[in-house]
Amino acid sequence: MPDDLYLLAGRYRLIERLGQGGAGTVWRAIDEILDRQVAAKQVRVPEGLTPRERAEFADNAIHEARSAGRLRDPAIVLVHDVVLEGGQPWIIMDLVSGRSLDKVIKEQGPLPPGFVAAVGLRVLSALEVAHAHGMLHQDVKPANILLDFDGSAMLTDFGIATPMGGQGGRFGGAGSPGYMAPERLNEQPSSPASDLWSLGASLYTAVEGRAPFERALPAAVTAAVLLHEPPFPARAGRDFGGLLMAMLAKDPAARPTAAQVRQALGALAGPAPVPRRRRWLVPAVLAAAVALGAGGWYAVGALRGEPEIGKFATAPDPCKLLTDEQAAKIMKAKPAREATRPGECQWILRDGGEDGRRRIVVRAWAERPDGDLGGTQVAQRRFASEKTSRAGAEGTVMREIRGSVSDVPGIGESAIIQNSFKAYINSDATGWSDSTVLFRTSNVLGEVVWHRENVPVSDPADKEPALAVARLVSAVLSK
Template structure:
C-alpha cells in the first residue's frame, strides 16, 4: 500500500526503510498526537499457506514478547493492528542510527564508547532473560543508537520464550551468520549465554570495524564452528574473547560482564576476569543429521527475519553489482550442501557441466529428482559475461514472452529416470519477488495433474539465469516442488553476489 490509516488512528506518512520481510513506516498517532514507527509485515511470493500462517504467528509472538518487556534499552511496543490481511506493529519512533551504520560510516569505536553500548545492551538482555526470553538475533544492525544517547535493542521478532515451541521446522536455524553462537549452529536451542556470544561478536565489530568471521554466509558459519574467536585489540579484547568462548559455560556471567564493561566505559582498565574465563578450543562439528547439513547448505538460505516469519533467508547486500564480467564455473553457483538439501539426500551428486547455444549450464540429477541451472545469453553475444544489462533485460523479456506463448510441452530428463517424453501442461507464467531484480516462474504438470517441474527465471544486472527443480517421486507436494526451485534460484543468486 502507499499511505493510509490503520485502526482509524495511525496515519501512515512515508516508509523509513525495509529489511528482511518487513517495511517500517513513519506514522502519526492521531489520537495521542505523536509520531510512531509502524512495522508492516510483508510476505514474499511463493510461500506456502503454512509458511504464511507461521509468519503471522511469529509477528504476533514478537508483539507478545516485546510488550512484556519494560526497559529503556528495549524498543517499546504500543499497539498491534491486523488490517489488510497482515499484522502491523506500532512502536516508539527511534531517531538516530544503528550500530552497524555508525561503524560503517565512522569506523571502529573507542573502547570506552563501545563498552558503554555493550553494558546497556547486556542490561536490556538481562531483563529479557529474567522473563525466560532469548533475543536470538543480537547484531550491530539490531543495536540502535538514538540521538538522545539511548542504546536500544530492537527486533525481538525471533525472540524465543523458554518452554515455548519454536515456529520453525525442526533442524532449521534462525539468526544472522557470524552472530549465531556455536551451540545454536549445532542444533541446540541455546539460552542467555547464546545471546552473550552474539553480543561479544557485536562488540568485536564495534571496536575493530569488521566482523569476527567474514566471507560468505557458509564460510562464516563454518568458521564459527571450527575456529577460535579472533582477538580484539584494546582493553575490551580479553572480555570479548571470553564472551565468545566456544562453550557456553566458559562465558562470563552478566553480573561480572556488566561491571567490567562499565569500568572500561568510565575510562578505567578492564578488571581481572574470574579464573576459567578464557578461550576454549573449538568443538568438532558434530554430524547431527539434517541440522548441520542444513546449516552448511543454508548459509545463503539461513532464516532471516526482521519482522517475523519463517522465511528462506539470504544474507546479502541490498545493492546490485553493476555487471558480471568474469566467466564462472556455473556448477559452483549451487553448493554440494545446498544440492543435498534440495534433493533430500546426504550424498549429493556432483554437478554435470554442459553448454549449448543458450549458454553454460549445470545439472545435479539423482534417481527421480534433479536440479538444473543455466546462465543464458542471446544469439548475438559470445557468452553471458559479455551481456550488457540492457541486453539482459531484452533477453529476460523475450524468455517471458516465449514461455507465455506455449502451454503444452513434451518433457523428459533421462538422467533422473524419465527417458520417454511426458506430455506436460504449463501453469500460468507469473511475476515473483525475492530473487534477482526481476523474476518470473511457472510449473509443468504431468497427465495426472501433479507438478513435476518448477522453473524460475531471474535477471541480476547483466545476467539471466534459469533454474529448474524436477521430481517424479511421490512424496513432494506441488508446493514443495515450487519452493525447491525458488530456493535453488535464491542460492545461485547469493553465490553470484558473493563472487561480485
C-alpha cells in the same frame, strides 16, 4: 496529509519506508488516534508456508510481540501495539531518533574501547530485563543498536523476541549469520547465553571496526562461526579482548554469565552519559536530599515528580490467581496445572473425551511508569491499544474467524472479550475455539483464555468459562 497513504488497521497511516532487512520492513507512520509518529514493522512471512503454517506463524508472531511489549527498560525501544491485517503481522514501536551502531562504525571506523563497553552495559541491561521475563532477543547486532546524540544506546527489534528454550528457526527465524550463536545455526535450543554471544560479536565489531567472522560469502561466515576462532581483538586491549573472546566461546556453558559480563564491562566502561530527562533537576534534588536528612529520599521523589507505580510493584504470579479447585469446578474435571512461562499459567485437560482437549490460560503482567506517565496510565494506554488492535482483527482470514470485541462490565476496571475459531486443515466441520477476556486492574493487565479443541463449526463460541475465570482472577487482584 494525503488521503491515499495506506491506513493500517484503521489507525496507522504509513508515511515512508525507513528500512528493510531479513526480519521485515520498517515504515514511518502516524498514529491517527494519538496523533504521534511511530515505527510500523511489517514482519516478513517466510515463503513456501502452507496456509496452516502461515496462520500459525502469524499467531506466534503476534503472541511473542505482545509478550515483548511488556518489557520495560530505558535501553529497550518500546513495542506499543501489534496488529494482524490480511494475514500479515505488523508491530508498532517507538520511532527513535539517532543512528544505528553499524552506521557509526562505517562512518568512524573502530570506536574507543571505553565507549564500546558503556554501550555494552546499556544493551546488557535490556537483555537482562528480557531474560528475566523469559524472552530471548534473537537478533542482537550493530544494526539493532541505536545511539542517541549523547552516546546512550538502545536495543531495538524486540518485536521478534522468542521464548527461552525454543528451537532455532522453524519458520526460518531471524538474525544475521555473523551475529547468530553457533547453537542457533545448528538449530539447537537457544538460551540467554545465545544473546550474550551476539552481544559479544556486536561489541567486537564496534571496537575492531570489523566483524569477528567477516568473510566474503554468507556460507563462509556460517562456517567460520561454527568451526573457527576469531582473531584476538587487538584494539580492545588485553582485558576487554579477553572478555570478548570468552563471550564468543562455541560452547554456551563456557561463556561468562550476564553478571560476570556486567562486572567486567563496568570496570572497562567510560563515563556514563547523563540522561537528558530532568538533567537540570539533579543539583536541586541532591541539595534537597542533604537538607532533609533521613526523610530525604521520599521528598526527592516528590521533587522529581516521579510518576506513580500503581497498585502492583511487580506482576502477580498467575498460578496463584486461580485455585486448582476453582479450575476443576469450571472445567468439570480435574486438570493439570503448569507454569508455562513467566507471567503465564495454564490448567489442562489433555484427555477431554468427546469434547477434546480443553485448557484455561491465565496471564498477568504489570506496567511500569514510562516517562511522565504513571504505571496505571501506561496500563490504560496499553489496554486501549490492545482493544483497538483486536477489534481491527475481526473477520475471516483463511481458516480462522475472529469475532467482534465486546465490553464486559464488572471485571476489573475495564474488560473486553473476543471469540475466535480456527478450522482444522483437514476439516471444515471442526476446529479449535478460544474465548479471550482481557481486563485491567490499576497497573496490571490480565488475560484469560478458554481453549477448546474438536469444536464443531456450528458451535464456535463458549464464553461463560472464560468470563467465570476472569471474575475470579480480577477479584483476587482487587483485594
